[in-house]
Amino acid sequence: xxxxxGALQQLRGLVTAASPSRxxxxxxxxxxxxxxxxxxxxxxxxxxxxxxxxxxxLDLEDAVAQGRKDAARExxxxxxxxxxxxxxxxxxxxxxxxxxxxxxxxxxxxSGATLPDALVDTVEHVRFLFDRVKGxxxxxxxxxxxxxxxxxxxxxxxxxxxxxxxEACLARTNVLRLEACILGADDLQASLxxxxxxxxxxxxxxxxxxxxxxxxxxxxxxxxxxxDYKNSHGLQAEALEGRSIGxxxxxxxxxxxxxxxxxxxxxxxxxxxxxxxxxxxxEEHQMQGKGAFTFRxxxxxxxxxxxxxxxxxxxxxxGQV
Amino acid sequence: xxxxxGALQQLRGLVTAASPSRxxxxxxxxxxxxxxxxxxxxxxxxxxxxxxxxxxxLDLEDAVAQGRKDAARExxxxxxxxxxxxxxxxxxxxxxxxxxxxxxxxxxxxSGATLPDALVDTVEHVRFLFDRVKGxxxxxxxxxxxxxxxxxxxxxxxxxxxxxxxEACLARTNVLRLEACILGADDLQASLxxxxxxxxxxxxxxxxxxxxxxxxxxxxxxxxxxxDYKNSHGLQAEALEGRSIGxxxxxxxxxxxxxxxxxxxxxxxxxxxxxxxxxxxxEEHQMQGKGAFTFRxxxxxxxxxxxxxxxxxxxxxxGQV
Amino acid sequence: xxxxxGALQQLRGLVTAASPSRxxxxxxxxxxxxxxxxxxxxxxxxxxxxxxxxxxxLDLEDAVAQGRKDAARExxxxxxxxxxxxxxxxxxxxxxxxxxxxxxxxxxxxSGATLPDALVDTVEHVRFLFDRVKGxxxxxxxxxxxxxxxxxxxxxxxxxxxxxxxEACLARTNVLRLEACILGADDLQASLxxxxxxxxxxxxxxxxxxxxxxxxxxxxxxxxxxxDYKNSHGLQAEALEGRSIGxxxxxxxxxxxxxxxxxxxxxxxxxxxxxxxxxxxxEEHQMQGKGAFTFRxxxxxxxxxxxxxxxxxxxxxxGQV
Numbered sequence: 005x006x007x008x009x010g011a012l013q014q015l016r017g018l019v020t021a022a023s024p025s026r027x028x029x030x031x032x033x034x035x036x037x038x039x040x041x042x043x044x045x046x047x048x049x050x051x052x053x054x055x056x057x058x059x060x061x062l063d064l065e066d067a068v069a070q071g072r073k074d075a076a077r078e079x080x081x082x083x084x085x086x087x088x089x090x091x092x093x094x095x096x097x098x099x100x101x102x103x104x105x106x107x108x109x110x111x112x113x114x115s116g117a118t119l120p121d122a123l124v125d126t127v128e129h130v131r132f133l134f135d136r137v138k139g140x141x142x143x144x145x146x147x148x149x150x151x152x153x154x155x156x157x158x159x160x161x162x163x164x165x166x167x168x169x170x171e172a173c174l175a176r177t178n179v180l181r182l183e184a185c186i187l188g189a190d191d192l193q194a195s196l197x198x199x200x201x202x203x204x205x206x207x208x209x210x211x212x213x214x215x216x217x218x219x220x221x222x223x224x225x226x227x228x229x230x231x232d233y234k235n236s237h238g239l240q241a242e243a244l245e246g247r248s249i250g251x252x253x254x255x256x257x258x259x260x261x262x263x264x265x266x267x268x269x270x271x272x273x274x275x276x277x278x279x280x281x282x283x284x285x286x287e288e289h290q291m292q293g294k295g296a297f298t299f300r301x302x303x304x305x306x307x308x309x310x311x312x313x314x315x316x317x318x319x320x321x322x323g324q325v
Numbered sequence: 326x327x328x329x330x331g332a333l334q335q336l337r338g339l340v341t342a343a344s345p346s347r348x349x350x351x352x353x354x355x356x357x358x359x360x361x362x363x364x365x366x367x368x369x370x371x372x373x374x375x376x377x378x379x380x381x382x383l384d385l386e387d388a389v390a391q392g393r394k395d396a397a398r399e400x401x402x403x404x405x406x407x408x409x410x411x412x413x414x415x416x417x418x419x420x421x422x423x424x425x426x427x428x429x430x431x432x433x434x435x436s437g438a439t440l441p442d443a444l445v446d447t448v449e450h451v452r453f454l455f456d457r458v459k460g461x462x463x464x465x466x467x468x469x470x471x472x473x474x475x476x477x478x479x480x481x482x483x484x485x486x487x488x489x490x491x492e493a494c495l496a497r498t499n500v501l502r503l504e505a506c507i508l509g510a511d512d513l514q515a516s517l518x519x520x521x522x523x524x525x526x527x528x529x530x531x532x533x534x535x536x537x538x539x540x541x542x543x544x545x546x547x548x549x550x551x552x553d554y555k556n557s558h559g560l561q562a563e564a565l566e567g568r569s570i571g572x573x574x575x576x577x578x579x580x581x582x583x584x585x586x587x588x589x590x591x592x593x594x595x596x597x598x599x600x601x602x603x604x605x606x607x608e609e610h611q612m613q614g615k616g617a618f619t620f621r622x623x624x625x626x627x628x629x630x631x632x633x634x635x636x637x638x639x640x641x642x643x644g645q646v
Numbered sequence: 647x648x649x650x651x652g653a654l655q656q657l658r659g660l661v662t663a664a665s666p667s668r669x670x671x672x673x674x675x676x677x678x679x680x681x682x683x684x685x686x687x688x689x690x691x692x693x694x695x696x697x698x699x700x701x702x703x704l705d706l707e708d709a710v711a712q713g714r715k716d717a718a719r720e721x722x723x724x725x726x727x728x729x730x731x732x733x734x735x736x737x738x739x740x741x742x743x744x745x746x747x748x749x750x751x752x753x754x755x756x757s758g759a760t761l762p763d764a765l766v767d768t769v770e771h772v773r774f775l776f777d778r779v780k781g782x783x784x785x786x787x788x789x790x791x792x793x794x795x796x797x798x799x800x801x802x803x804x805x806x807x808x809x810x811x812x813e814a815c816l817a818r819t820n821v822l823r824l825e826a827c828i829l830g831a832d833d834l835q836a837s838l839x840x841x842x843x844x845x846x847x848x849x850x851x852x853x854x855x856x857x858x859x860x861x862x863x864x865x866x867x868x869x870x871x872x873x874d875y876k877n878s879h880g881l882q883a884e885a886l887e888g889r890s891i892g893x894x895x896x897x898x899x900x901x902x903x904x905x906x907x908x909x910x911x912x913x914x915x916x917x918x919x920x921x922x923x924x925x926x927x928x929e930e931h932q933m934q935g936k937g938a939f940t941f942r943x944x945x946x947x948x949x950x951x952x953x954x955x956x957x958x959x960x961x962x963x964x965g966q967v
Contacts, residue, residue, distance in 0.1 A: 042617070066617060066626040066627050067617045067626065069610075069611060069614045069615055070611075071614050072614055159541070160537055160538075160540040160541030160542075161541040161542075163537060163541065164488060164537070164538065164541045167806060190626070190629055190632075191631075193632065194631050194632045194635065195540060195541075196536060196537065196540045196571045197536070197540055197546075197571040197572075197573060198569070198570065198571045199568055199569045199571075206569055206570060206571075209530070209533040209534075209537070209570075209851070210537070212851040213537070213851075215838060215839070216802055216805060216806070216838065216851070216852070216855070217802075217806065219802040219837060219838045219839055220801070220802030220803040220805065220806045220837075221802075221803075225839075247841055248840070248841045248848055249840065249848060249851075250838045250839040250840045250841075250848075251839075252839065289711075290711060290712075293711045293713050293714055294711055295684075295708060295709055295710050295711035295712075295714070296684070296708060296709045305708040305709065305832070306708055308832055310833075310836050311832075311835065311836045314836065363938070387938060387947040387948055388938045388947070390931075390932060390935045390936055391932075392935050393935055480862070481858055481859075481861040481862030481863075482862040482863075484858060484862065485809060485858070485859065485862045511947070511950055511953075512952075514953065515952045515953045515956065516861060516862075517857060517858065517861045517892045518857070518861055518867075518892040518893075518894065519890070519891065519892045520889055520890045520892075527890055527891060527892075530851070530854040530855075530858070530891075531858070534858070
């Protein structure tokens with residue numbers, strides 16, 4: 005077992021003693037694209053369920069006007085109960101704890117026979133959220149896997165507190181399984197006083213900060229929304245940049261954004277092929293008693309081998325092998 | 326109220342229970358340019374007071390040679406008592422706590438009838454500074470607003486300890502009101518072993534780090550000095566970069582630097598106009614029960630609205646509307 | 647004494663009460679290049695000892711296959727005991743604590759009459775490492791200086807825990823003297839999910855993070871390996887970039903990498919000359935009672951003086967003056 009994985013499992017062992025240990029972030033479901041749909045639009049939800057996107061997120065928060073919150077809860081609960089989402093994961097974005105709407109959101113989406121696969125929350129108040137979910141699910145937590153939780157980070161203080169928030173959540177994986185963290189870039193830009201400019205790297209520091217903290221805890225970091233939804237080149241560039249800095253996926257707000265984003269977060273065929281050859285060469289050298297060797301002018305050792313193996317596993321997961 | 330603001334107020338509520346809550350960093354006085362003048366030069370202080378710069382900072386520290394400290398204290402105290410600074414805020418940069426000069430600096434500038442509007446300090450020792458100020462101001466703290474405090478961060482350990490320093494200061498806003506944090510780039514470069522190069526981004530990481538921490542606590546981050554004071558293009562570029570990464574202002578060391586810097590940290594007219602139109606459109610949609618909508622091909626929701634409102638408020642504050 | 651140094655010494659005073667205080671990171675031995683050689687290759691070790699590299703690191707870990715660990719321990723111990731390394735520092739890279747190999751590694755390299763000058767470790771378990779070393783060295787710790795320790799940081803959690811790891815090590819400098827920290831970029835890329843791309847700055851955030859933490863504690867940050875060892879231009883560019891962001895040295899994996907790397911981490915002659923002139927001008931102004939002055943159109947004060955002095959001291963140390 006590699007050192008990197010060893011350290012990870014150990015840490016998770018510390019903070020998630022109650023949960024089964026997990027080998028790697030790659031065992032989590034792919035969340036390359038996470039599509040928001042307004043929770044009060046039955047028509048848009050119906051369409052979203054057929055798009056083959058990794059995650060459909062029914063939004064009860066920013067996409068729903070104040071006077072439509074009740075309608076959105078009802079529509080979202082009905083969709084969870086009656087609609088088939090195919091291979092897409094069903095997530096619900098509930099309102100922030102201090103908004104006054106969160107509790108009713110949780111009741112609506114957790115009281116049905118079919119639980120959402122994931123909750124997206126801003127988690128300013130971890131304890132409140134977990135206590136409410138525990139109360140609402142009660143004995144169901146004995147028999148069913150708890151819903152996955154995806155937190156949102158969208159303020160300067162949220163960035164500073166990421167570690168504490170993750171540790172607090174991972175201490176109670178019997179209630180909600182924290183698996184990913186979303187960067188909410190618009191709120192964050194306002195909070196950090198960043199000037200809005202397309203094409204600059206104003207959010208790169210914050211995005212790398214989120215990647216560092218999420219990956220350190222074995223979680224999937226989910227990148228910011230690209231709001232100029234008619235600019236497909238810009239979207240593709242930002243998605244590739246996100247993958248390059250360690251993001252596992254990206255929020256999308258329009259069906260046309262799904263394919264470019266899911267492609268960007270999938271391995272290229274030539275990467276898959278190189279990884280396969282590298283693994284084979286590594287295993288041959290290992291059997292001959294050589295720990296490090298040269299492959300295409302690069303020194304190869306255990307960590308490089310690990311990267312290749314991870315890439316192949318993920319390619320298989322998203323149907324590329 | 327937006328989530329970002331909500332989280333901010335709450336945190337400040339926790340750490341500054343004794344202070345009146347504050348809506349936003351925009352209620353702080355503008356500190357787009359902070360001009361240093363040697364505390365021992367009556368002539369330079371007199372000229373600085375007439376330049377219309379947001380902050381005039383009488384420097385008792387680096388700009389004053391060891392043998393001139395007493396003269397500088399006397400000159401600075403006299404200027405505070407007798408000179409009109411117009412709309413400029415009067416700040417005093419005291420020597421570091423461990424220099425042996427700090428205590429006398431505080432006595433000189435806090436014993437007069439007219440207190441400085443802001444103290445700039447390096448705050449290696451928060452407790453010492455606050456205790457001394459409390460002792461010197463005594464009963465005056467009942468009747469007058471405590472002076473504002475601007476801390477300096479200028480070492481690697483200073484960066485690592487920013488959060489703890491801010492929390493320690495914000496716990497005692499009845500003595501000094503922490504409102505801003507200056508990045509002292511020259512000391513910082515020495516401390517971090519950065520190679521001095523004009524035009525590279527060697528300090529960008531540290532600057533973004535300061536922005537993140539300051540903004541998280543609702544404070545104004547003040548950017549590094551641009552020392553090549555004859556290069557106006559370089560100055561303008563660095564000032565715009567500072568604004569883009571979230572700085573609220575920049576230290577200046579020459580009168581010719583004031584206008585370009587204050588311009589760089591003010592909104593452009595077309596930004597003001599776009600913000601006005603965006604706010605209007607948002608409020609119309611909100612009344613029609615729509616939470617998110619399209620404006621110039623961008624998806625607009627609450628956070629975007631908040632950014633536009635902030636921009637308009639600030640423009641009014643610096644006389645641009 | 648400058649504020650930056652003052653803050654540093656004070657902090658170190660807090661965390662390393664038992665150790666002699668130290669003026670600056672420049673009093674540490676130069677570690678511009680750190681060359682790995684497989685611990686089981688007597689021939690390669692012999693050659694490495696003659697190359698004039700600042701540090702020769704006998705690798706018992708990644709460069710040694712599982713079945714060769716015993717042979718490597720024996721060969722490394724023999725080299726430490728019998729071979730002259732000239733002016734090169736002798737370091738040993740032991741296996742990670744949780745690998746099951748670490749204890750035997752320590753026994754092999756610490757039981758000889760000649761201790762290694764430095765141990766390189768991943769330090770997931772600081773306490774275990776220090777306890778074992780203390781047990782193995784026992785009474786020798788009274789008479790001899792404890793070995794220097796260079797830790798490796800190579801996972802997201804490792805980055806998040808840098809401060810805690812440094813503080814834990816620096817509390818026990820009577821057992822091992824923590825002096826430097828290596829960035830293990832390959833493992834780190836796997837841990838953070840970074841996409842492998844030559845020529846991009848995927849690891850820059852992590853590298854700056856390591857620099858910030860190491861420099862804050864007065865330690866030397868040692869940069870990542872450049873694995874494409876036939877590309878000398880790429881190597882030179884990355885080495886210069888490392889120096890520019892504050893790295894003190896770089897790991898190397900091939901003899902041909904030593905000279906370009908050690909050059910990159912040494913001052914240029916014109917820098918040395920400028921520093922000399924600047925120091926002279928500063929001291930003249932200081933004697934005339936002027937704290938800040940203009941030198942080649944730049945405002946010069948104490949911090950700038952400090953940078954110049956540091957540069958001259960280091961140049962002397964590596965034989966450039």
